[in-house]
Amino acid sequence: MDKYLIRKPHTQDSSPVQDSSLVQDSSHVQDSSSSSKRIRVDFNLENLPSDPGLRQKISSYHPNNHDEIRRYYLTKGPCQPVLDVFPVSYFSEKPRRFRSDWYKGRKWLEYSIEKDAAFCFYCYLFGRQDVGKQGGGETFVTKGFKLWNQVAKLDSHVGGVNSAHSQAVKKGEDLLMEKQHIQSVLVKQSNKDKQDYRVQLNAIVDCIRFLLCRGLAFRGHDESQDHNESINEVLQTAPKNCKLTHPEIQKDIVNAIASKTSKAIIKDLDNGFFSILVDESRDISVKEQMSLVLRYVNKKGTIIERFLGIVHVASTTALSLKCAIECLLCEHNLSLSNLRGQGYDGASNMQDDINGLKTLILKENKSAFYVHCFAHQLQLTLVAVAKNHINIAEFFYVVSNLVTVVGGSCKRRDALRDAQFVKIKEDLENGVCRSGQGLNQETNLKRPGDTRWGSYYGTILNLILMFSAVVDVLEIIEVLEIIEEDGLSDQKVEARSIIRSILSFEFVFALHLMKNILGITNELSIALQKKKKLGYISGRSQRNTQQKTNLHHYRVELFYTVIDMQLQELNNRFSEANTNLLLCMACLNPSNSFVAFDKEKLIRLAKFYPSDFLGTDILALDSQLQNYIFDMRSNDFFLELQGVSELIEKLVSTRKHETYPLVYLLVKLALTLPVATATVERNFLAMKYIKNELRNRMGDRWMNDCLMVYIEKDVACSIDNETIMQRFQNMKTRRRQL
Template identity: 50%
Template sequence: MAEDPVIPRLQDGGDENHDPDAPLFDGDVEVSSGGSKGELDIDLSNLPTDPGLRKKNSEYPSNIRDNVRRAYLLNGPYQPDIEFPQTKGNEDENRKFVIDWYKEFTWIEYSIEKDAAFCLYFKGGGDAFMATGFKNWKKKQGLRDHVGGPISAHNQAYRKGQDLLNQSQHIETVLQRQSSQARSEYRVRFKASVDCVRFLLKQGLAFRGHNETTNSNNRGNFLELLEFSAFLNKDIKDVVLQNALENNKLTAHVVQKDIVNSFAVETTNVILKELGDAFFSVLIDESRDISVKEQMVVVIRFMDDKGCVIERFLGIVHVRETTALSLKAALEELFSKHGLSIGRLRGQGYDGASNMRGQFGGLKTLIMNENESAYYVHCFAHQLQLALVGVAKNHPRIALLFNLTSNALNIVRVSCKRRDLLREKHTSKVIQKIQSGDILSGQGLNQETALKRSGDTRWGSHYGTLVSFILMHSSVIDVLEVVMENALTSEQRGEACALLDQMQSFEFIFNLHLMKDILGITSELSKALQREDQEIVNAITLVKVAKQRLNAMRNDGWDSFFAEVSSFCVKNDIIIPNMDDPFIKRGRSRRRVEVLTNQHYYRVQLFIGCIDLQNQELENRFNEVNTKLLLCMACLSPRDLFVAFDKEKLIRLAQFYLRDFSSKSLMLLSNQLETYILDTKKNTVYPLVYMLMTLALILPVATAGVERAFSAMNIIKNKLRNRMADDWMNDILVTYIEKDICETIDDETIMQRFQKMATRRGQL
């Protein structure tokens, strides 16, 4: 009889809610980076990176010293790119560490704490590289002397370090005497685990289950997927799970986490290699996760060697406080971990919160105190949201519009019964319009819609809310009428009655369409600003286009707008006031109100007044950014055959970056610009012009990349996985967000890194 297919039960949770009665290792006693008592207190992923702050290896418990050394060797030498301090030589000559030594002496490490050089490999004897650090910057020969000949202490230490990473040299491996068949089975089993981890990371799914015993129905996605893979592939089935050695199944939780960490580290390494030594900008924001931990997301923006603007997720850091000093300390720690330097920053992008952009104590100021070339740009998308919605609410009648729509949403969406009733009402009206020929039917048309709730932190959401209200206005009215008649309390009936009165007035419909059109003009701008490859020069152009469209609507759009509003009112039986009649404002005596016509009130005070507020705020908001800097950047735009090209402004732009353009470079730049505009060749011909373009393009426009990371965090760390550890969440987020890079990393690379992370029973 044929065997029933084993279907994987992919589950969306349980990752950190493991059944305490289930075996932790499920028979797998793999020797790895955790497990012993002395090792539990040591976080190998967060060891001090600065060699001047590291403890001696002898200070660690003897059973984990090899793992500590292995962790440092895997991370490579600490080589920060900073403004190295100068020290006085014997002849009163200013000397300092030379950054080119990193390339010439690949083993060298620099300690910011001690302003000294150390050796990654050599950890014994009385050599200065081990004790106090090498500081004699005048004598480069001292570095060569340290390396010495083939049998020098340094080279012996280097070979021992390589042997530590090469586990085939370990005595434990020799004693095990693995056969070629055992190695082959280990590789197949290992690759099956890696493939399962890769799939789960790509989908953002949980790994662990509540009960991972053999007979459990909730063993977790990893074990279910591994079993399904074994069902499909006989070669895998013969060596995994029950057919594997009890102490080498490669299914333990610590093994899964080590494989995930290998993916995360290799993904980050690709990003850092892609960045190289190029300048970059940083986008930062902080938010709480489901477990009420404050998390700071860091995204870097740079130009690759092909001239494309790239935004990459660097990491997420748990911060205990959201003060500017705490955020800066967390950023420096993350940079130090990845060998990055604040000195390479050429831009900062935040959402405008006081702790981020404060003039005196914000994160922006703290960074600029160290690097004056790290110019700050207030997120354009946030500015747009504040300008369009926040300012519109300053008008009392527009503020009333948003309050009414919010209240209507609360009533209509408060229960499943009312939501279902709204869907039924809207569906029946759509069917009637199709039958009467008012609307067309076809593939993709008349999809089911719903009322959308707006949010001040969700860009463009107010526009979607107003559009859905216009489309479903009559259906909302029908539901409110039902609520008014059948609600359980008098308060609910009274609120529904008040909303019915307001929402069927001409003024509500007028304001609803007015804000829909105003937000619609900038809707495409909002979406464009959120593109990862958007650059600041084009963003300025988009803002300019939005201003032009608003002016066109103000000067020439009244007739078409009023016709649209009137048509809607006729279809929904809403009374249209005579525009020549006197306007009567609600709630005030006519004797105390200035006499004005409906035409003047609706056209001048509402229509023109709201548009003028928007224009004024757009002008103020987008002039808030360093105007001179942006105007200079606009001269680099290639639109219309470089019509905006202005050599003097571009030289002024270069003067903003004194770290990158010396006095001599500024003189050469003038000549290169003259030739460049006549003969636009490749960047190798005009390196200084290309440098200007790079600096202009890497300035951040919007923090959309950060917002996407927070959205991913909500997927990864949900209610069922709310106890997820910080490092575990960071590793999964890196691979999930940068899945396009993660997919390019071959299994062999992951397996080799995993193998070097700790002493393994099996060998490849």
């Protein structure tokens, strides 16, 4: 037993030194065992940092996890971000910096944004500890190489064929070659077995794509026919330990599809500048999720908004969100230095001018301009300002009480539907309205929300549409036909008060006024309906007050006042920088033969981006704009354009972007700036579809992979099965080979 257990001393005669050493050794064994077990249990590939400057040594992980970690990094590839401007270091008073063209021919080279240093990808994964100072020693593994004035040392690190670096590269290649694994040697596989396995895996990939992309996965007609003819036989004869139906196998396949999809998006970005659209929301399991969307202009001149990923954030502070954004961008070799715009919904933790997310990013990149989502901006501004006017505030108060009383129970909602049904039936019989597909749908009153786009406008439209039915239901409540069953006698008085309010001209005028004001934001342009002018009686005493005509009250005190307050608030909510930025961008509009063109404003727009337009570029832009506008107005291809998005596509298709590169850059910057966060909102709708009540325990990585394939289904469907299968095979050591 002494071989396995350490006895506790029973007498005081035992040597204290010996006892302490025994206890120390025992605690060391226990700590080592518990530490090893803890690392093995808590190990998660999702938490592995992409930045080489933030990675822990491979030796710090449990030995059983080494190959899994190496495979993860090998399939992901080295971290090679392309920054617009790398940080400057001075050597002998001369500025030097890392250059992105050093990546060419050096697949092993990595760059750490965190440490501003270069690292070796393969030496980190497979480097030995006994190499001494060969090839820079630990410099390219832990410390980082920063001698930008001695680029030749990058090549000297590689060394000869038998150098430590070359051996590390060879180990990396061997790890991804399944044919050399001992498990592959022990399991003999014939050519027919390989062919059957390929057919089986190919069919599984198509099935998974079909389920995630909802029928848009099948692409090649001949390819699907090839495996459909023999798939039943292959599935029946497949080994029981390789059916490819285990949940982990399916998750690996989805991860392979999602990984290739995100790489295709990054490739389409082509190291260009971009904007980010960010928002956070809770999923079904009450976990705060942050969604990030990229907005950029691709090589064809098309505006693209792509889902990059969704990240679980334990804290929604601005600093936590910034760290999560940087980690997600770094994972895809992107950097904040190429950021040219930020788009949020206006939450305080994002738009605060002192410690908000936009401020933290602007401190690092002055060209990453923040634009409040226009849809949220208009919604919040119009509603908030309208409520500052006493008459309009009273109007919304009555509407809120009306929704509560009429829609407070299922019985009253049923009564409202019945009353509306009778009204529609009478209108159809009298020819007031017509029937047809999509007409006369069942509607109801919904409580408006300050942050829900168009919710106030929708409530007002429904109220106008169902006004007669609402009055009928309120009259029913007033005569106790429903109240007696519900036992809510206190609502009889409230119903009577609401009827008096909504039948007044004051309420009807405000109803249509707000319908038109909010309708402008919904691009409906509905004119204010004229109503018969009834007598206006103020709620206050008329004694010692100046008598006012109805026309003065409704035109000056109500209509003009509300409109002026809206305009003032909109001017206050847009900063001076953003206003100037948007006004300058409007000069790029090609409508009506470029009537909005203003060279001085466009030059001012270029000065907003000093990292993209240097001093000499500004001078060249002046001359280029003169030639550009003369060419555009005399070219028939550009006379009927209706927007900046059509302009940039036409510039690319006619190759004019090569003739006017600075103007093209200016147009790209204008289109890259985000306007609305609608894409992020749609991503959260997709999240509710993917992670619902029946799948509320879905992990973050699994949900992110499913969302990537589901949201970006057009990109996912463009990736061939062979690429996905190779990625799947390289993720782990598989029982069978392709």
